[in-house]
Amino acid sequence: MSKEKRKLIVLLGPTASGKTNLSLQLSDFLDLEIISADSRQIYKDLDIGTAKPTNEELNKVKHHFISIINPDEYYSAGMFAMEANEIIGNIYKNKKIPLVVGGSGLYIKALCEGLFEGHYDENLKKNIKAKLMKLKSLQGIDYLFDLLKSIDPESADMYPDKNPSRILRALEHYYITGSKFSSSLKNIVIPDFEPCYIGLLTDRQTLYSRINQRTDLMWKNGLLEETRNILAKGYSPDLNSLNTVGYKECIALLRGEITEITAIEKIKQHTRNYAKRQMTWFRKIQNVNWINNDDNSLKNILKLIKKILSF
Known part of the structure; x- marks a missing residue:
């Protein structure tokens, strides 16, 4: 007789939907560790443009897969799934709750459904x-x-x-x-847990407004200077890590190809496009518990998690 699989809570939603803030609020009520399923926050030095948690937030609750490799290093969804599986197992052993938080569809798919990853020379x-x-x-x-x-x-x-x-x-x-x-991709390895998806549902106007406000804040906080500093370290502007919304527009600005106003507007537009693609991906996932992203979302998500985990 096979044992019942443990439940894994996966909080997903598009960029700027407030996943990070909600996950931190959940840590006030649950003894958890966060598995960041974000294919850009894994890179060191890419801080402002990837909206990484602040040092204060990282100190509040343990995060995994934040700033783990240099911008020119190779990493993949398969590698993430393999390492995350091991970390999740250890979190379970320590009687804590692993909470997967992210917007990178391929990372979530690799972890929750299994994804072949060859071992290359x-x-x-x-x-x-x-x-x-x-x-x-x-x-x-x-x-x-x-x-x-x-x-x-x-x-x-x-x-x-x-x-x-x-x-x-x-x-x-x-x-x-x-x-x-x-x-x-069809050589699936079945994970040793049952993913339970919770999705943040934000109306388009509100989400786009958040994206615009966050872009303005990133610019104010020094996104252009951060990009300049990354390139000053000798990293190629053609790296995959820098082919990311925010950085690629800053690189175009530094090259004199576009103006500052155009760069900011392009970041906003490209981020909106990315959020739309994310939602298209997430809607293909079966059995997502969609929660309206409003003043009651924390209470509703906490209630749902307690129900899923039976406590």
Whole structure:
């Protein structure tokens, strides 16, 4: 007879929906540790632009996967899932509650549904990546997209927006392993817990207003200077980590390609677009407990968590 799987609370929602603040408020009532499922907050130095928790907030409750690698280091959803599984197990052993908080759909999918991750030879990976980057520079992303479509049409269909990093990842996987990336996603490893999703439902006007206000605050807090400092450390502006809303617009401004006003407006627009894509992803997840993001959200989420965890 198989034992009943432990419940894992996953708090998800689009950027600027207030997940961080809610998770911190929940820690006032629950003995928990936070698993950050954010593919950008993992990078050191990328603080303001990724809306990382402050040092005070990090000291209030233990967070995992905040500032764990340098901007030029490789990390993947599969690596996150593998490490997060181990950490979650340890949190359970310490009689605490693991709370997954994030907006990176692929990280959440990898952790909660399982995601194949091959163990690549790093030198081979670097060589393949360098060749693909050169090809992208010479031929453009449309060429690489067509190449992926000819090799692995199922993967190409997953990226209609022609996201460069995802197209490159799928091509890297093929040339390193000889197998299609879309096929590897089907080699699922079943997690040792049952994910229980709680989603923050924010009306569009309110969310867009929060995004605009947060962008203005990021700019006031020194997003441009932070970007300048990252580049001053010798990091390439073409890094995947810097192909992130906020940083890529700042880089364009520093290059003299756009004005400051345009940079700020582009950050707002691109963040709104990103939030829309996040919600599209989240709505595909089955059995999400959607909670209206209002003055009663903390009370309602706390009540739901206690019901799920039976206490």
